[in-house]
Amino acid sequence: MFGCVIHGRGDLRVDELPVPSPGPGQALVAVRYGGVCGSDLHYWRHGGVGDFRLREPMVLGHEVVGTVLSYGAGASGPVAGTPVAVHPATPCGVCPECVDGRANVCRDTRYLGSAARTPHVQGAFAAQVVVPAGQLRALPSGLGLTRAALAEPLSVALHAVRRAGAVAGRHVLVTGAGPIGCLVVAAVKAAGAARVTVTDLLPRALEYAVAAGADSVVRADDAAGPGWPQEVDVAIEASGVAAGLDTCLRLVRRGGVVVQLGMLPSGQSPFAGNLVVSREIELRGAFRFDVEFDEALALLAGEPRFDALISAVVPLGEAEAGFALAADRSRSCKVLLDFGTHNS
Incomplete structure (x- = not known):
């Protein structure tokens, strides 16, 4: 399969990657759309975001939606074929912040496509991705995958x-x-x-x-x-x-x-x-989010106005052009990468 990998400052590639298999507690998702985030652009243009610097190649992306393919041992969730959004954070659940109900500032969290730790947490800009099954959210009735890609931001x-x-x-x-x-x-x-x-x-x-x-x-x-x-x-x-x-x-x-x-x-x-x-x-x-993810999906389902914020949908094979468009705020708002042609 193919994915969008950052190798260093200004070095964005569409690389061939191994097809993943879900392990215990995990789900395999066929990614359809991924939103290009400001942090993705920082990794591309500057080799890092804030204090987080690239030290190894990393699959980018944390704003993804797609459909469920399968589950690993002991995992369950929306049935295969269900359209889903992926919550990108895996908090530790035991640090003082998690215990205090502030998992968004967990001191040991794993966040898709983040260089905050080494080895980096690989992201979800790939044709297929494995994530903890608990991070899947079935889309509300009437919410299509394109608009649902706005759930994370x-x-x-x-x-x-x-x-x-x-x-x-x-x-x-x-x-x-x-x-x-x-x-x-x-x-x-x-x-x-x-x-x-x-x-x-x-x-x-x-x-x-x-x-x-x-x-x-x-x-x-x-x-x-x-x-x-x-x-x-x-x-x-x-x-x-x-x-x-x-x-x-x-x-x-x-x-x-x-x-x-x-x-x-x-x-x-x-x-x-x-x-x-x-x-x-x-x-x-204000840093990232936690329970707001479900609230976001509900809000997106009832408000077509959000569609106007999606400037373009770009095929994965043209990822660098998509990143350039997303970086040009005189021409775009939110740009999505389309992984659909790489899932057949």
């Missing part, structure tokens, strides 16, 4: 909204209108936000934000332009740059909440820390 957005607290009836600022930022917009609207303002540097990205449900959008580099709010109740930083965090801290009301969702560059990042003190702003981090 939408889960990230839903977790950020949960970290923000009550947003119903409030004005929410989202800095950054990439795929995650746009899904945050959809998530806060679903949670009852009265108004959502989005900032970004790119006009096309702001168009996607409007498609996701933004009430107003503003150019991040046009401080004098119309649409800038004087104050917001909650701010979610989804751009992953220090300037976005600075904007959130300066616009959120006194006593408001800022959620840092975008992964900032490794090392130190400057920010207006004095505002956290003088305005008693609550600055909260």
Whole structure:
């Protein structure tokens, strides 16, 4: 079979891989679609993401959907042929964070397509993949595989909204209108936000934000332009740059909440820390997700608006072109790789 493997910075290949067999407790899935995530792009362009650096070839991908093929000994789940989404995390279940109900920050988790540990955890951008059977989720009625491929990034957005607290009836600022930022917009609207303002540097990205449900959008580099709010109740930083965090801290009301969702560059990042003190702003981090995965699938099943965020579906054989498109935010939002032709 074939898969999408990163060998180093700028070295992305479609390699022939051995066909896996499910072991005890495992399921074998025929992957149909995989969403290209910002972390996949970082591995491709920079050889790592945040503090996680590539040390060996790694199959990329953690946003995958497909159909069940078979199970290993002692494993059970949706019957063969069932369309499923794959939850990409395998927390340890015993560390203090897991015991405290915060498995998303498990100190010993395994996450598909991650270089956080060595050997790396191989990802799911392959025609077939083996995963723990408990990580399969049958798709709700009416949810097709294409839209279901948004479940993992939408889960990230839903977790950020949960970290923000009550947003119903409030004005929410989202800095950054990439795929995650746009899904945050959809998530806060679903949670009852009265108004959502989005900032970004790119006009096309702001168009996607409007498609996701933004009430107003503003150019991040046009401080004098119309649409800038004087104050917001909650701010979610989804751009992953220090300037976005600075904007959130300066616009959120006194006593408001800022959620840092975008992964900032490794090392130190400057920010207006004095505002956290003088305005008693609550600055909260948001990392990955846990139980939000099932919530994401339910939300996707009932909202066709999400389809507008899928910019393109690219065959696996053209993976590098797909990555280049996903990296060009002036042309795309979410790009999917299609593994269907490699499953026959």
